[in-house]
Amino acid sequence: MMGGHHAASGAAAWVAIASSGPYTLGWYPLDATGILIGGMATAGTALVCDWDHRHSTVANSLPPLSNLIAVGIENASGGHRQGTHSVLGAACFVLLAMMAGQFQLQTDWGLLSVGAGLLCMFMINIAAKALKLFPKSGFISNWIFALTMAGLVTWFAPEQWTWLPVSMLTGVVVHIVGDMITTGGVPLLWPIVIKPPKFLRKLPVLNDVWKANGAFSLPLLGRAGSRREWLVLIPVSAYAMVGMCVAAWSLAKAHFPAAMAIGKTTVSRLIGAG
Numbered sequence: 001m002m003g004g005h006h007a008a009s010g011a012a013a014w015v016a017i018a019s020s021g022p023y024t025l026g027w028y029p030l031d032a033t034g035i036l037i038g039g040m041a042t043a044g045t046a047l048v049c050d051w052d053h054r055h056s057t058v059a060n061s062l063p064p065l066s067n068l069i070a071v072g073i074e075n076a077s078g079g080h081r082q083g084t085h086s087v088l089g090a091a092c093f094v095l096l097a098m099m100a101g102q103f104q105l106q107t108d109w110g111l112l113s114v115g116a117g118l119l120c121m122f123m124i125n126i127a128a129k130a131l132k133l134f135p136k137s138g139f140i141s142n143w144i145f146a147l148t149m150a151g152l153v154t155w156f157a158p159e160q161w162t163w164l165p166v167s168m169l170t171g172v173v174v175h176i177v178g179d180m181i182t183t184g185g186v187p188l189l190w191p192i193v194i195k196p197p198k199f200l201r202k203l204p205v206l207n208d209v210w211k212a213n214g215a216f217s218l219p220l221l222g223r224a225g226s227r228r229e230w231l232v233l234i235p236v237s238a239y240a241m242v243g244m245c246v247a248a249w250s251l252a253k254a255h256f257p258a259a260m261a262i263g264k265t266t267v268s269r270l271i272g273a274g
Contacts, residue, residue: 001178002225003047003057003130008237009178010046010171011039011127015243017170018163024243028166032250037120038167039244044123045171047130048093049179053080061129062122062142078190081215085179086190090172097168116164121150123171182224183208185217 001009018035020026030038051058051066051073059070077083084093096119103115125146180186187193193214201207208219221229 001175001182001221001229003050004132005229005233005237006046006050006175006178007043007127007130008233008240009174011043011244012236012240013046013170013174014039014042014167015240015247017166019243019247021246023239028163030163032247032254034163035247036244036251038163039240039247040127041120041123041164042167042171042174043127043131043240044120044125045093045097045168046174046178047126047171048123048168049084049089049172049175050080052077052082052084056080057130058126061126062146066122081179081184082187083190085176085186086188088190090169090176093172094165094169097165101162101164117150119164121146123167124149179224180216181218181220182226182229183217183219183222184224185211185215185219187213187215189214 015035016025017027018030018038020029047058050056051070053059054067054070054074056070059067073084074080077089083089100115100119101113103113105114125142128145129142176186176188180188195212195214196207196210200210201212209217211217221232
């Protein structure tokens with residue numbers, strides 16, 4: 001599945017899980033802030049499995065740091081579409097999110113979730129890169145956006161970061177399922193690789209499901225980027241966009257009066273000082 005479609009699928013899954021309105025599942029209900037920030041983060045976690053390729057969109061999200069991390073993950077996971085696309089890989093990513101949520105810093109402004117903010121910085125930046133919000137060349141704009149998002153997320157995100165591992169699990173599962181329903185398949189049981197016997201490799205249908213390299217596939221969408229994939233992902237993307245916009249509108253209505261009051265007070269003081 002294409003990178004942008006992975007990101008859209010992750011955001012849509014988060015909207016369905018974290019929202020409690022119509023046409024949602026409401027399995028893990030959060031407020032509008034959690035839905036909005038979590039949706040952006042999950043769009044990124046739905047791409048993190050592809051950090052196993054040194055030239056991937058994820059690897060080029062925050063160069064050169066993201067490139068170095070990609071090389072390490074590629075070596076540890078056995079290459080592209082290996083360890084990171086397995087049950088074990090999913091567990092490792094969730095453990096990383098749990099550990100990041102524990103790294104907090106007490107300051108004069110209160111308790112800041114630095115670890116979660118930095119992880120969200122990477123995830124949101126990855127999603128923005130996949131959605132082609134940055135120029136193809138250069139990386140200064142990537143870092144400016146990333147540091148800005150890190151500050152905003154650390155400061156304004158929900159006080160409880162228990163949703164971060166849920167976001168990671170959601171995104172990784174969405175990614176693995178997305179790749180599994182294309183012709184490439186995924187090695188779910190990695191590092192255990194069970195290849196089909198030779199006589200089964202020639203059987204129609206079965207040889208598409210249980211591949212010669214041991215990967216599993218249910219190629220409902222055909223090859224990555226196929227017309228079927230686009231037909232499915234257009235409504236999925238629309239669902240994610242509507243859900244995120246509704247959350248953003250709820251936040252605007254909640255904070256606009258306070259922002260207006262602060263603005264009026266500031267203007268009055270400036271005028272008075274003049």
